[in-house]
Amino acid sequence: MPETAADLERFTVVPARALVVVAHPDDGDFLAASVLAAWVRQGTRATLCVVTDGDAGSDDVTIPAGELARVRLAEQRAAAAHLGVDDVRCLGYPDGILENTLDVRRALVRVVRQVRPDVVVTMDPTRHWLDRGYLNHPDHRAAGAATLDAVFPSARDGRAFPELLRKEHLEPHKVRYVLLGATDGDDVAVPVAGVDLEAKLHALGEHRSQFDAGEMGTGVWQRAREVGARCGVEFAEPYRLFDLAPGPSQRVAAEAEPGPAILGGEPPPPPLPTTDWG
Ligand SMILES: [Zn+2]
Secondary structure: OOOOOOOOEEOOOEEOEEEEEEOOOOHHHHHHHHHHHHHHHOOOEEEEEEEEOOOOOOOOOOOOOOHHHHHHHHHHHHHHHHHOOOEEEEEEEOOOOOOOOHHHHHHHHHHHHHHOOOEEEEEOOOOOEEEOOEEOOHHHHHHHHHHHHHHOOHHHOOOOOHHHHHOOOOOOOOOOEEEEEOOOOOOEEEEEOHHHHHHHHHHHHOOOOOOOHHHOHHHHHHHHHHHHHOOOOOEEEEEEEEEOOOOHHHHHHHHOOOOOOEEEOOOOOOOOOOOOOO
8 A cells, every 4th residue: 555644733732621513314424423423532522412303314204203303313322332422402493404504503503502621523614515426415515614603703802692692691601613514625534443433433333323333433433543553643533623612812811711622632823913803
């Protein structure tokens, strides 16, 4: 096999709290299952938030409304259990027609402020296609866009959706890191172990209403090995990283606040200078 250049930085932060936001039941297991398994093994408390109900995920139009949603949520909970994740939330928006509305953003701000994650993982909202044979699902883009908009600026601003603070007592929360998956702009990789890839395959295997995961093993192992080679470890998963550490002029105020609760790992190098817009 040709030697691959190590072109991905290792992201070794182990967050105290992690939040994964995806469009459909099963997306989270393609996007982040092995990483969640790895983090949970190291002490992370993880939440998986599925924005739609998954009720459009079949060609069979005779299935009664709501039935597939019920089945898929049960599959998602069973899948998450393989990763050690017991906090699975479904926001219940209709599958197939998700838009990045203020209502969706408010719902995600609520989740972010409740979970108070150090790392949020979601789907790249800019990706309209992956290759000749795969147009990206618009729900994936909408869920990713709404998540980014919830993280910044609405979750951190007490004056955004003021009813969340006033009525639900949800204090603003600043997310430190965002990892975008299903992207062609990967710049970091999260190391995982073989047991985490096994957990991912068990998780994928639970989505029986959607696909047969029996054939997926080879691809999962091979891809993780290829990504691992790009960052100098055996196995890894690729993402695009955003480090939302405060910019220089915000740093004085931020120093008075406690930093994110990170359990371990080396933090990535300090961010490049950023603007202070918005
Ligand atoms: Zn999906």
